[in-house]
Amino acid sequence: MLVQSKNSFKTKENIKIGSKEYTIFNQQKISHPNLKKLPISLRVLLENLLRHEDGVHVTKEDIDSLLSLSKESLSREISFFPARVLMQDFTGVPAVVDLAAMRDAMKSLGGDPTKINPLVPVDLVIDHSVMVDSFAKPTSFDENVKMEFERNHERYVFLKWGQSAFRNFKVVPPGTGICHQVNLEYLGKTVWHAKGHHGEYAFPDTLVGTDSHTTMINGLSVLGWGVGGIEAEAVMLGQPLSMLIPEVIGFRLEGKLHEGATATDLVLTVTQMLRKKGVVGKFVEFYGPGLKGLSLADRATIANMAPEYGATCGFFPVDEETMKYLKLSGRDAETLAIVETYAKATGMWRSEDEEHFAFQDTLKLNLSEVVPSLAGPKRPQDRVLLADAKHDFQKQLVAGFQVTEENASKEASAHTVEGESYKVGHGDVVIAAITSCTNTSNPSVMIGAGLVAKKAVERGLKVKPWVKTSLAPGSQVVTDYLEKSGVQKYLDYLGFNLVGYGCTTCIGNSGPLPLPIANAVEKGNLVVASVLSGNRNFEGRINPSVKANYLASPMLVVAHAIAGSMLVDISKDSLGEDENGQAVYLKDIWPSNQEIQEAVNQAVEVRQFQTRYGNVFEGTEDWKKIKTTSSQTYTWDESTYIKNPPYFHGMGKTPTALKGIHGARVLAILGDSITTDHISPAGSIKKDSPAGKYLMSKGVQPNDFNSYGSRRGNDEVMVRGTFANIRIKNEMLSGIEGGMTKYVPTGETMAIYDAAMMYHDSRTPLVVVAGKEYGTGSSRDWAAKGTNLLGVKAVIAESFERIHRSNLIGMGVLPLQFIGGMDRKSIGLDGSETFDIQGIETMKPQEELTVTITRSDGAKENIKARSRIDTIVELDYYKNGGILPYVLRKLM
Template identity: 65%
Template sequence: MNSFNAKTTLTVADKTYTVYSLPEAAKTLGDVSRLPYSLKVLLENLLRYEDGRTVSADDVRAIATWLQTRTSDREIAYRPARVLMQDFTGVPAVVDLAAMRDAIVNLGGDPNKINPLSPVDLVIDHSVMVDSFGSANAFQSNVQMEFQRNHERYAFLRWGQRAFDNFRVVPPGTGICHQVNLEYLAQVVWTKEENGETVAYPDTLVGTDSHTTMVNGLSVLGWGVGGIEAEAAMLGQPISMLIPEVVGFKLTGQLPEGATATDLVLTVVQMLRRKGVVGKFVEFYGEGLAHLTLADRATISNMAPEYGATCGFFPVDEETIRYLEFSGREPERVALVEAYAKAQGLWRYSNMPDPVFTDSLELDLGTVEPSLAGPKRPQDRVLLSDLAVQFKEKDFTSFSSLPYSEKRSAPVPDASYDLTDGAVVIAAITSCTNTSNPSVMIGAGLVARKAREKGLTVKPWVKTSLAPGSQVVSDYLQKAGLQEDLDALGFNLVGYGCTTCIGNSGPLPDPIVSAINEKDLVVGAVLSGNRNFEGRVSPHTKANYLASPPLVVAYAIAGNLAIDLKNDPIGQDSSGSPVYLKDIWPSTEEIKSVMAEALTPEMFRSRYGNVFDGTPAWQQIGTADSQTYTWEGSSTYVQNPPYFEGMSSEVNGHSFADIEGARPLAILGDSITTDHISPAGSIKTDSPAGSYLVGNQVTPADFNSYGSRRGNHEVMMRGTFANIRLTNEMVPGSSGGVTKHMPDGTEMSIYDAAMQYQAEGTPLIVFAGKEYGTGSSRDWAAKGTRLLGVKAVVAESFERIHRSNLVGMGLLPLQFVEGCDRNTLNLDGSETFDLTGLSQGIQPGMIVTLVIHRADGSHEEVPLVCRIDTLDEVEYYRNGGILHYVLRQLLAA
């Protein structure tokens, strides 16, 4: 069915493609040429899937009428072309698929109905940890440790690769999923054979990592979703979404000498956070785009989660084509991309009128200055020239009762130096944001070269690491001779994957930890990552700053955050003369010259020619060849989750019901991240998860991380709300996952309290402040919350992905009305609660009543907004979660 006569053909190099033409549809819809490019992609998607059922003609018209309203409350069903996963979030998704196969068999169905219907790529990139560093054998040592730790997980993924159709696995040691996506997987224009035709359409995706947005720099519309949403997309379910507002970000001018793409993106993050773009698309336009490389654009798009937007989109232009050619894409594909974009009005011409946007803001690239962001949020930009003062006068005192003028120091055992407050103990070149960008990576290598020439060295207390986003980075660093210079300063290759920014920084040396603990020193990390939330980088670094790779090298040399790198010497040369940052900072021309010599398309073709084969170690992993997975009861990595226990083919039990007699499990503040709710990093021995592992004969040395054990619900539910930096207001002065079991008031771990409440049949509620669930698209933050027995989360506002994940797990997200919150209600944890108004049925955005029963016998009623936002979400909640909904749909098909 096509109400708009949009189906036409496009011939490129003697091959004919079926396309759903926007210009043809415009003959009925009216002129759509000034729609934002990102909305044109959504419009094409609706045209292609218009069937009168999931997509109606009115849905299509709603995109066209957006030009007049510049906003919309229209809910649409969006179907991305494919799904991207990384292994931390991908393993539990595959676990759920395996569990769904078991469940459909138990209900009398066919396990082969559980298969991805959209192409899925899973890139194993989150499991390498920086155990070994600063040596020539660091890479081999870390890889060996990675395979030892993760053998069970990798065997499971090898099984999934064989068992499921339409599912590919990129083996470990290849690179970060977003960079592999940018350099190889993404096609800009996707094609598939359908009813004897080759259909061409925009490459779109959702991913189980927030930073899926990176590929928007390559004009591929994509964003992060929870694992449960991704599973639904894999299984053919559309993603329900409101037609978004689109904020235009106009770029003019070009970056000045000394400023990097990292400085630019930190500026963009700060500006957009202040603007407020949560739940909106951001689209970049203006003549400044002509001065940004594709890698620069990808750097900006990568950090869309940090500036709060759903995505940060760049349209197709000459730079897009140049990058596709340079990165080794097939000439036929490159030709199709250009022809398709021009035919569809998706091509950016320099003299075209600007698109129409909901709102806009502007940045002159020439005003960008060297910057960092921290000490604990990526949007808190600080100029390089101000950081030392900020650390000494402001942020230091937020971690300690002592001013920096009374800074402390402690001797490092078996060393000839002391460790002081402000010491940089981690300097990491890491993350997809920056290692995808040759300009900043070459820049880091040149800083290392110039520093080496002057006899500068890294301070002995700094843990240095280099974890590139792809093997191509190593190729051009080697060809330029810069890897030797980085090695000389301790920035040896430690692995290809997401390390420090995800909490895989590995342990600090014991003597360093001893000195930190002796005086509770405030020490820091400088990393070229995109995330620096509390407790994420390392449990020992209280101040964590995001910076460009060249600045990471510089701070490793300086060794302390309180040194003013803009004005003070960074060190002394071999003759004792002071050396300043400007003395070792490369010029833009130097960087460009090295890039021109060192990078070649052949590097991409060679590295990605056999990308799915993996190393001999990967190929030697044995696994069963079966439709359903044989669960090992003794496994501490992969277990059959309990979501489908007792499930029937029809909806029962869950449906719509009021919640009565609930107790608060936790009362939390603002900006509670998914790291706070479900940490990805190290597992403490004395935590509930640590006790479980010890009870299963796992030694602390083999604990690995929460992120690596996401395939085991027993570990993950024990780790829910277990972040060492989490503050529960029910237990003033505490930190970590502790609460009070009421009414007796006994303090215990959140997990133990939840289990006791479950045994008593008491439902639970979590209360929180603003921006609940910010951070990575971590489905376990919702899954773990459900398994603890929480029925509802009441917050002042929610992060987009986490709110959706809560609904997807059958949880009720509720929002305080303006002027009402946990503080105005004086909640202390002694109360019990009822949630009424649910039993008559749920409608998106309806008002639910919270009845507060206080310990003194009084009660109070307050209204809450139900943040089940769409009719599809109502069905997910009614079924007990999106997986249950999909399973029942497939069973009935």
């Protein structure tokens, strides 16, 4: 670790903790009237600036600006140096592919390829590759793991090469857990310590991750958030993360949760409140007396959902609960001593001062107002009270899914399932999944789900036969405490057998529905549902056959699996009958808060964490058997998984001058809330899609397609899947869903990829036009990479999600924002126009550019659009064609 601080504020000092001495930058030594008003999350940023003040990346003026707490400071660009980087394999594989390609490019430009190495610690957790093929049987875990290794052998060979080729790079092998839960339970330290040139330094643990739910670690008082893979690579290579000083919104919690309400109900309430408030690009910091009643796991559940409520992060300061969790999860005595001593010495420890913090704005919630809820059927912020869920689904069937009123019941829509004695119809729950880091990190809702299962089994209830059930915990520790509490056998009895340790249903790895059920759904064009304990339920994400998707607590997932339909009001209707013919209701199988807490206290132990994480990087025998090359540059074998990307082809040692965009055609016109799920390739690969046809041309059979996520290391597959989501609607076409567009020169309707290649052949640049909140959702670098490789030079939207805007710039694509209330509809765009964008050559950050629109009849119209290249550093990236060429040239 290299620290070069001018120490203008004289904050550098030594502190003794145990037998060791640590150098720290103690902001408490700053004599400034605003110091006590700084929210804790801003104090973490302040320490980062103090430690890295070098007069170049970080200046005294940057620090003064942060301390000023002025409105003007919010437009100031600062450099943030995270302590480490976290990756999952879907986003991590392309990042390692890019690093390997950079080594090749460095070599071809005459440089030293071994200069390309992570300069900060990087942990990659393989957690996104397991799919729920086998379910509801004792052998499901072993069968799914076997298929995972068979499908992903080429990727795993590559990652194992990276582990040995790159310094500062560790891989947590498959079958360990979800990256965010491994981060929470093991990797995160709250206060980091590392050797520098002048001894040992202690400083706040900070990170960026290639998954938007990196924010979960904010529950452990670790400041971090999701970035695109390309930004993460720049951080790995020693570049600071450029950001504007954030607004901090204070969220005051009071009271405590009442009987029957769960942490999941709380987070869905918080998500709805904050999304309504509007916190995109802002920090949210939680404070108030209500924190005392929230466990660390509850806090992590709230922090996890920051992308869903739109914030950069949802931060919880260090307090006694932090220490309690660090101890419970097996952190060593040295770490515990460093965290407590450092936090109290530097003003990072939570105190009564929080009531006087200078938040830009505040919200308040009394926890006693939280009631059982779900969110859906399409967005995580669309909370529905459990008591209203049946009525809301009926309304959504007609208004949202366009089902006629006379056909909006199960009876009217029921289709017989081939070979079975039952029928499926609208509203049937066909997937019930206890999955995702959001909730599987929380013992109270996991053991709660087990207790619901126990009581249900004891009353003779079963899961409906059309429901695909699965349990995918976020870590092996969950299995330990479910077994110890005695509830796993009841979950197994209901079909919630272990299917794997990883992110499954939440990211589209739900696996196929049983074929007879899938056929009945397709034949009847049925609106069937999934209920999952995850954080994402966007259209087309969970399963291609499932249109309605609901987020819920693990406890409600079990209940809905038993009810089997969203058209059953489980808050008051019977779930079934016991052996005596007596109706059984949700209240009969719902455990009390005291029951849950007693079971948690009895079942969760320190030694479970110590045992499971004692050899976390070794992996299973299957992982150990994988053989790979020891070369410092990768041998790019013929592979449909891993391919040398084209980003550096023809690159010179210096960038070419910026040019305007002339004669650009429209590739797609899109509406509001277009997510990175709509843009980025995700989920299954269809046989008749451009990506499917490509794979078959390479000899890959449809059974071996695997998912887009698993093939993120191959640009040929991924570019063909960009904008190919089955639910995306291109307004250039009427009544058509899916990744299609009109090729304007001939008027033909074709796949977006095919049209883009035809425009490429005629050297025609492309633009995408969109509405509000373009790019919300996961921090997927392929949403930007694919856009670039399709030939899109600019995206013109009403507003952008923070991460995707940054990623577009990182790939050399210009984000432009409509201004003055203008949008695609007010100026009557239909896709037949051409666009000229002027002023790029001399552009400054956030400058207004002139866009000339030429209609099909030759009429011209000039409008203004604001460049959303917000900072000087982002402009440098854009001038270089993206972050990677910028870093490569800098290292040259």
